[in-house]
Amino acid sequence: MAKPRSGAKKATPAAKKVKSAKSGGVLKSASKRVAKAAAKLVAKATEASKAGKKAPAKKKSAAPAAKKAAAKVKQVAKAATKVVAKAAAKVKEAAKGKESAKPKEATKGKESGSKGARAEPSAPPVEKPRPRATKLPPPGEPLNKRDMEQLLTAGQGRGVVGEGSLKGRLTVVEGLPGLVVIGRDKRELIFILQGPDQEVLPAYVDHKVSVSGLIKKTTNYGGTVDVRKFSAKKPEAEEPIPEPVESETRLRYLSPGEVSQVISAGMGAGMKGFAALRGNLEMTGEEFVLVVSNAGTRQQVSYILEGKGAKGLRRYLGQTLSVTGVVDKSSGWGGRIDVENVEVRPAEIRPMSREGLETVHVEGEQSTSIDVRLNHAFTVRLQEQPGFSWTIEPTAAKRLGLREANFEVNAEGPASREFFFTPRNPGASEIEFFLAKAFNPGQVERSFKLNVTVKA
16 A cells, blocks of 8 residues: 655544545445345345255244344344435535535625725824844944044034944934933934844933944934944932031142142142142241242242241251141242241252352442353342342243352341352343242332353
């Protein structure tokens, strides 16, 4: 017997019954059964009659057996007719069911068609799915500082493309995740986030998100980012700001950087704190002054010494001191120090030896001209006033080689200041000396000019 193909389905018993009912197989099978039963009974009857002929004594006993056989044949025939009738009824019912199912299906189709035709105008229009980038492009060139500056500037940088990273707040723009970035001028830029993580990112709305990937600025106010990596941080809950409690301002030690501002001209005005400053001790009237930088020029920085530690300093005039205390720089050219401790220090720069130098001396404020030999020296001594000091321009000090600006105390009269120069370049030049206020070099009392000719 041929095997059924692999794709073919095996016929079930129910299917076989239906097929036989369709083709009249039920009637044939029932008639065959009746014929077989009748043949068996007839064979038994013939055998019984033969046996009766051979034994005539037993005729009486054979006759009842033949009657019984005939009764059985009648019963089998009746059963066969009943089976045939039932099978025919089943076939008719199946045929009627199929015929009734066909019109029902047709009517259902018509009804559904009419309902669909009525519902079509009232149905809302179906939105087309938007295309989303699911594949990442190949890596591009990294963005440099100039590109990032254009990228983060509103109104500029259209067309900038490259690998980089951005930080901002995640939001949803028309169903797509967007990163709100604060630009250079505090204006917002919106970048649409693309890539395989596009479906996941909307779950992090209002989170602080950092993304890295291929950034494209398609407009002057935003663009797209093909996200390769991202990290999200939950926004911190804003804690209530406590009311400010009035507290005393505590002084602190100034850092080395702040100390450098304190001793520099034109810097650090308004700074206050503990510090140790080093400089030369001078006097202006009855007050002691510590000159910390640019002595003798209009960029001189000096501090008035106050407090208990500022007493008895007259014996240290002209020497280098290290003063520790509370420094208060009121202007760019100095202020005041509340002295706590004073220590004498050796001079940082050794004074230049004047032996062997041909020196020209100038005293007073009379306008004059002098001739000086190259690589030799000349001095200018001027009398000072309380609250004022003599200074020169920093460029003139550099051009004529200012070596020292010494404060000199005179027991018989007011103090004076001596300027010591060693010119290194030949030529004629003019020096102007200014009697300016100690902590305001722009306020000049009077000036004095000196013509100097340097000969080789």
